[in-house]
Amino acid sequence: MRKSAVPLIAAVVLAGCNGTEQTAPPAPEPSPSTSVTAAPPSTPAPTPAHRKLKPGAKGADVEDLQRRLKELHYDPGKADGKYGPSTQMAVWAFQAVNRLKHKSTPDKSFWEALDAPKEPRPVAGKREKDRVDVDLKRQYLVLYKDGEPRLISHISSGSGEYYCAKDPGATVPRCRYATTSTGDFRTGRRFTGWETSPLGRLYNPVYFNGGIAFHGALDVPDYPAxxxxxxxxxxxxxxxPGLLGTNVPVHVRRPG
Structure with a gap:
C-alpha cells in the first residue's frame, strides 16, 4: 500500500583551485564559411535516490516509503528511515496485492504502483464488513473493518511438507502434511503472549480453524514455511488481536 516526496536537486557551482569562480574565455565567432554545430542533448537527470532503496538503506527516502505504505494500510513498523525486516515485509505485501514480483530492491514498476495502487481483491463471495481474507497463493491477509481494509500484512502459511509430531497426551506421533486448509471459518480462542504448542511457540495466537491460528513469529519468510x-x-x-474480535469470519482461499 502515496505520492512520493519530490526529490530536491541541489545546484552545483564549479570553482577553481583557489575557490574563486572560473570564467570561461569568450568563444570565437564562427567565420562565414563555418557552420555552427548544434549542442548535444543534455544528460537526463539521475534517477531519484529513493528508487534504488534496498534492505539496509537509511534516510529520508526510506521514511517517505514507510509513511506511504502506512497510508495504504500496510504496516512497515515505525517510520524511522531504516529499511529493516518490517519494512521489507510490508513491501512484499504491497507487491503481492499489486501482482508484482517479490523483490528486495523495489524497481520502477513498484514505484509506479505505489503512486496508483490497486485495492486488494476479495477472496470469497461472502464479503462481510468485518472479516479477514487470506490469500495463500500470494501470502498476504487483509483485515476489513466496516467494509474497508484496515490492515494488509505479509504472512507465511503451511509449507506443504510432511512431518510427524505428538499431540498432547498421545503416546505415538501423528504424521501429516503442513497445510493451511482453505474454507470459511470464524475466530475463536486466543492467548496473550507466547503460547507453547507441540510444534513450537506462537505469539498472541488467534485461532480460527481448530489448532490453526494467526500468530506472530520471529521468522516470517517470503514463502510458505x-x-x-x-x-x-x-x-x-x-x-x-485487538483489531479482531471473536466469531469474526475468516475466508482462506488460493485464488488464481
Missing part, C-alpha cells in the same frame, strides 16, 4: 498456522510479523501480532 509454517506447520499450518498463519504467521505474521511480530510488530503486527502485537496489536492484531
Amino acid at each position: 509454517s506447520h499450518g498456522c498463519v504467521r505474521m510479523p511480530m510488530h503486527i501480532a502485537e496489536y492484531f
Whole structure:
C-alpha cells in the first residue's frame, strides 16, 4: 500500500583551485564559411535516490516509503528511515496485492504502483464488513473493518511438507502434511503472549480453524514455511488481536 516526496536537486557551482569562480574565455565567432554545430542533448537527470532503496538503506527516502505504505494500510513498523525486516515485509505485501514480483530492491514498476495502487481483491463471495481474507497463493491477509481494509500484512502459511509430531497426551506421533486448509471459518480462542504448542511457540495466537491460528513469529519468510498456522510479523501480532474480535469470519482461499 502515496505520492512520493519530490526529490530536491541541489545546484552545483564549479570553482577553481583557489575557490574563486572560473570564467570561461569568450568563444570565437564562427567565420562565414563555418557552420555552427548544434549542442548535444543534455544528460537526463539521475534517477531519484529513493528508487534504488534496498534492505539496509537509511534516510529520508526510506521514511517517505514507510509513511506511504502506512497510508495504504500496510504496516512497515515505525517510520524511522531504516529499511529493516518490517519494512521489507510490508513491501512484499504491497507487491503481492499489486501482482508484482517479490523483490528486495523495489524497481520502477513498484514505484509506479505505489503512486496508483490497486485495492486488494476479495477472496470469497461472502464479503462481510468485518472479516479477514487470506490469500495463500500470494501470502498476504487483509483485515476489513466496516467494509474497508484496515490492515494488509505479509504472512507465511503451511509449507506443504510432511512431518510427524505428538499431540498432547498421545503416546505415538501423528504424521501429516503442513497445510493451511482453505474454507470459511470464524475466530475463536486466543492467548496473550507466547503460547507453547507441540510444534513450537506462537505469539498472541488467534485461532480460527481448530489448532490453526494467526500468530506472530520471529521468522516470517517470503514463502510458505509454517506447520499450518498463519504467521505474521511480530510488530503486527502485537496489536492484531485487538483489531479482531471473536466469531469474526475468516475466508482462506488460493485464488488464481
